[in-house]
Amino acid sequence: MTASEQICNEIGAKFFSKDFVYENLKFYNESNKRVELCDALFEYASVYVPIQIKERSKNKGNKTEESWLNEIVYGAAFNQIKATVKAIRTDNIEVNDLYHQKVKLCKDNLIFPMIVFDNPNITDYKRIIIDGELIINVFKLEDYESMMQAIIHPYDIIYYLQERANWIQDYNLPNIVIGEGVHSTILASIKTEQDFALFFMQYIYEGQSDKQREALRHLSLINTFRDRLIKKVSNYKVILNILELIEPRNADGFMKWFDYAWRCACDDKFDFTKSVQVLYNSKKTDIVFFSIGRKELASKKYYQLLLDAKQLQHKADAVLIFAFIGDEGNKCHNDWVYMEKEYEEDDDFLRFYDSIGMFNGTMSYEIYDELCRKMIGK
Numbered sequence: 502m503t504a505s506e507q508i509c510n511e512i513g514a515k516f517f518s519k520d521f522v523y524e525n526l527k528f529y530n531e532s533n534k535r536v537e538l539c540d541a542l543f544e545y546a547s548v549y550v551p552i553q554i555k556e557r558s559k560n561k562g563n564k565t566e567e568s569w570l571n572e573i574v575y576g577a578a579f580n581q582i583k584a585t586v587k588a589i590r591t592d593n594i595e596v597n598d599l600y601h602q603k604v605k606l607c608k609d610n611l612i613f614p615m616i617v618f619d620n621p622n623i624t625d626y627k628r629i630i631i632d633g634e635l636i637i638n639v640f641k642l643e644d645y646e647s648m649m650q651a652i653i654h655p656y657d658i659i660y661y662l663q664e665r666a667n668w669i670q671d672y673n674l675p676n677i678v679i680g681e682g683v684h685s686t687i688l689a690s691i692k693t694e695q696d697f698a699l700f701f702m703q704y705i706y707e708g709q710s711d712k713q714r715e716a717l718r719h720l721s722l723i724n725t726f727r728d729r730l731i732k733k734v735s736n737y738k739v740i741l742n743i744l745e746l747i748e749p750r751n752a753d754g755f756m757k758w759f760d761y762a763w764r765c766a767c768d769d770k771f772d773f774t775k776s777v778q779v780l781y782n783s784k785k786t787d788i789v790f791f792s793i794g795r796k797e798l799a800s801k802k803y804y805q806l807l808l809d810a811k812q813l814q815h816k817a818d819a820v821l822i823f824a825f826i827g828d829e830g831n832k833c834h835n836d837w838v839y840m841e842k843e844y845e846e847d848d849d850f851l852r853f854y855d856s857i858g859m860f861n862g863t864m865s866y867e868i869y870d871e872l873c874r875k876m877i878g879k
Contacts, residue, residue, distance in 0.1 A: 508541065508554060508617055508645065516655035517543045518727050519599035520738060528594045530584075538594065539585045539614075545655045546745040547782065548611045550662075551585045553578045557620040566622050574639065578616045579630055582637055586612050609782075613662045614638070617645045627672035628665070638662045644694035651698035654716050654749040661701055668697070680704035705750055715756045716749035722759070726837075736839040743786055743821055743839075746779040758790045759823075765792035766827030771866040773807055776815070784818035784841065787811050791824040794866055801836070803873040808840040810854045818844050 513522040521544035530536050539551040555573050557566075564572070588594060594606045616630075619642040628644075630637040640648070648661055668675055674697050680687040687708065689700035706712040723744050726734075734740060747755045758775040765772045773791040780786070789811050791804075798804065808820045824836035857872065858864040 508552065508642075511649060512541070512543065512552075512658075513599075515649070516652075516658065517545060518724070518741075520727070520741065521545060522599050523596040523604065524599065525597040528588060528592060530588070538588060538596070539581070542596065544610070545659060547607070547742060548613060548659050549589065549606070550613050550615065550658065551582065551589075552615045552617060553582045553585070555616070555618040557618075557622075566620065569620065570618075570623055570626060574616060574618050575627065575630065578618070579632075579637065582614045582616060583632065583635060586614060586635060613659055615640060615645075615662065617642055628674060629669045629672055636666050638665055640694070647693070647695040647698045651695075651702050653702075653713060654720055656745070656749050657702075657705065660705060660748075661698075664701060664704075665697065707750075712750060712753055715753035718756050719744075719747060719749070719752035722756075734837050736837075739781075739841075740821060740837055740839055743779060743781050743788065746781060747777070755788075762790035762792045762823070762825045763827070763833050766794060766825035766833050767829070767831050769794040769827070771864065771869065772862065773811075773864075774862045776811065778815060778817065781819065785816065785844075786819040786821060787815050787817040788821045788823060791822050793824055793826050795827050795829070796866075797826050797836075798873075799870055800873070800877075801838075802877050803870070804836070804838045805840075805877060806869070806873050807859075808838065809850070810859045812840070812842075812844060813847060813851045813854060814860055816844050816846075818842070 523542040523544070526538040526540075526542055527535050528538055540554045541552040543550045543552075555578050557569060557573075589606055589610075589612060590608055595603050596606065598604050614635075614637045616637055616639045618626075618639070621643075623641060626639065626641060628639050630639060648658075652658060652661060665674075668678060674691050674694070676691060678687075678689050678691055678697070678700055680689075680700065680703070687700065687703050689696065689703075691697050691700065706716070723741065726744065727741060755777055758777065761775055762772070770792055771794050773789055775790045777788050778785060779788065789807065791807060804822055804824070807822060811817065811820050819839070819841040822836070822838040824838065825833045826836070827833045854860065858868070
């Protein structure tokens with residue numbers, strides 16, 4: 502297995518779902534030639550991570566290590582990544598996910614490109630290339646592996662690339678870093694990429710193991726949704742993208758409301774007071790934790806009342822309901838309902854929803870059911 506195959510398999514299998522690991526990375530350029538987009542392309546939370554990989558041949562020829570680095574990494578790989586970013590931004594590119602379904606790349610997604618090179622004889626290199634607004638992280642293969650061994654969550658890769666670019670000074674990692682979080686300040690001496698990777702993990706989770714635990718629980722929830730419901734839920738990929746927008750360092754808040762809604766449902770409590778809001782495709786999107794109790798709504802159409810109310814309450818452009826139906830055995834099953842429409846102010850309906858208890862937690866299953874029958878029908 503080549504280094505290229507090793508990288509693609511490792512990062513794809515460990516962190517990204519088959520929906521967002523892409524193959525058939527070919528497109529027609531401006532000269533109408535079918536060319537390779539990049540060596541690997543992954544997506545998480547509407548962010549693309551394209552990778553260009555270079556390996557030093559065992560038959561080195563007459564090139565010195567420095568000339569190989571300048572020509573192949575800073576030259577050829579840089580130009581290829583630059584062309585990759587331009588192509589994603591301007592062309593209508595279709596690739597395949599690992600389910601062999603066609604996916605049209607989004608021109609507006611953020612892009613965090615990487616160059617990875619395999620040459621054990623090189624120890625000193627530029628860890629970042631900046632060309633105008635284009636920022637490319639560069640890794641020696643061993644340094645790339647140090648990053649991969651340290652992180653625990655796919656979002657960490659994106660955040661690592663962002664923070665690494667911010668910390669690098671004169672193309673190299675700093676000798677000393679000071680990370681200030683909400684609850685702690687972390688001071689670290691940096692000599693290697695591994696040192697920076699270990700600092701990063703302490704910094705992003707503020708040295709709190711419970712934050713890491715909740716981030717992994719959130720990731721497990723995403724994986725469960727993906728594995729069990731891929732063929733059952735409409736707007737599957739939209740919902741998956743929205744769930745991925747919860748940053749790992751903030752996942753403890755999301756999982757707190759998840760646990761709350763689960764307990765309420767098992768205790769037969771009707772509640773939809775808890776929600777979080779994310780920005781998805783420039784749309785303010787509410788995620789509402791809806792504990793229905795131990796019996797389902799009389800009709801799936803009855804979710805519409807809550808969708809409308811929450812959109813008005815939070816001035817959202819989209820609403821995702823994460824519904825919980827519990828039982829006495831402390832188990833739940835879930836409904837996922839997504840609605841997207843442009844927010845329009847309606848003070849009359851806002852006051853109406855407020856007057857009937859849609860916003861203050863006093864709504865009961867029975868009243869909600871009666872309202873739905875009158876407003877929506879059986």
